[in-house]
Amino acid sequence: MRTKDELFRAAQREVAGYRQQAVMQAETPRRAAYAAHPALAEADAAHMRAGLGLAKAAALGSSMDAARAALARADETLAAAVKEAGYDESAFKPAYRCPLCGDTGMRGGIPCRCVADVARRLRREEINAASPLGLCQFSSFEVERYGTNVEPELGISPREYMGKLLNYCKNYAARFSANSPNLLFMGHSGLGKTHLALAIADAVLEGGHDVLYTSAAALAAQLGKEHFDYTNNEEWLAACQEADLLILDDLGTEYITPLTISVLYELINTRMLTHRPTIYTTNIIDQNIFVARYTEKVASRMLGGCKMFKFFGEDQRLK
Structure with missing residues (x-):
């Protein structure tokens, strides 16, 4: 990364x-x-x-x-x-x-848009290699796969709810800026959390912003490697801190150590202070478990600084 x-x-x-x-x-x-x-x-x-x-x-x-x-x-x-x-x-x-810069990469003293196009493609390739689904689109998110029976917790059906959530995510991506809120997608496996997060990433990337994707497990493993290997120059933490939008997928799957907690706190706090939005996904739906796993200091910044969306329905992967 x-x-x-x-x-x-x-x-x-x-x-x-x-x-x-x-x-x-x-x-x-x-x-x-x-x-x-x-x-x-x-x-x-x-x-x-x-x-x-x-x-x-x-x-x-x-x-x-x-x-x-x-x-x-x-x-x-x-x-x-x-x-x-x-x-x-x-x-x-x-x-x-x-034809604008003659492949010099510069036009009128500033970088040509062809360089930005190449950078966007390179970032897409990076995300596709790191994510389990590759970059997804909103058009491939099938609301019809969700049930029509009323969910008591919602008062409406999962299909109606997920349709509203899909529209929210489309608007979020279309209007993305440094002032966009952090999002936390929570729910059981196979309900489309990663799909919607990556669809937002695809649209935001196409809009000219830099987007990074990493699973929580991969991030924790890489940061641990960097901590003990001073010859490692990948600088994942720096890349995650400065991205316009960070997708941190599958919180709860990483191996927790004091180092993991410390780095997560630094990453989350830095992004909050510099107004760089983050989208988190997790299978953890009990906030008490969230606090117990990540400590109150880290959990309060994630839970308190996010718009939270709980996903409902049946496992779409099994379907």
Whole structure:
């Protein structure tokens, strides 16, 4: 799991690789054409000399009018030679993936949107590899699978309730910001908690925000490894602290130690103070068990700082 900066650098490297690949692919037909048409090769060499002459004049502070005129003539000569050889003027230009920045990753002095697109794809791949379901969508959440009998605790059927919860989650994702509330999804296994959390993650990620997913068990294991291995550079805690949205799945499955409690407190407290929303899922539905497991200090921040939703119905995995 990478931090925002690490992910951005990885995206920049990938875009730079696209540019290098495009240049290399354009070089092969160019060399073949120049070998077959010596006049074309000479015109290109003259164009390069004229460009260097302009750069030299600029560096020395000399008059650049003559150098600019020489480069303009070289442009015309090269264009004529390309046409004479029977090629289109764009025949030897690299085919860049991004027409906005030419695969440089920068446009107008700021990162191009193609870098953000690559970063988003890399994060999707990361989440898909870490989550049991991969990124889910709201469209694949089937409310019809829930029962129609009235649930006494709700006063309505699970199907009606889950339909309302689905709409809430859609609105949450559409309006996501630093001011969005933390969410706690609780309920027995197989009721769609992880599915809805990942559907929110998918929509929020598509909206341009950075999203991280981890199971509580994986987070606890990784943080324990980092605590005792000072050569580990993955920095999961830093990545979890700074993500725009963190999905912390399956609370209650992790191995609890004093270190786990300490790190959870630091993570939750930091995200609350910096206004970075978190979505928790858990099979624990008894708040007393929650407090006994995580201590009152940690539990109060999770339970008191979240909008809580209890899931009802029958295990959808069995269905």
